[in-house]
């Protein structure tokens with residue numbers, strides 16, 4: 001539900017990390033409760049969207065990392 005502890009573990013392992021959120025029900029903020037059918041419909045749409053996103057983004061990931069992730073432990077404090 002959150003990105004923890006995955007984000008901390010990725011940082012510790014010096015792995016680049018990005019989180020993709022797939023909300024399925026927003027009834028907390030809505031006027032009426034969300035049904036199970038609406039949640040399933042949202043999840044199916046989310047899966048389609050994530051597939052499109054990943055097929056678009058993955059080819060653009062550089063083969064050589066220029067970000068600070070690979071050296072995260074050099075500046076880590078204990």
Ligand SMILES: [Zn+2]
Nearest residue numbers: 016067068069
């Ligand atoms: Zn990175």
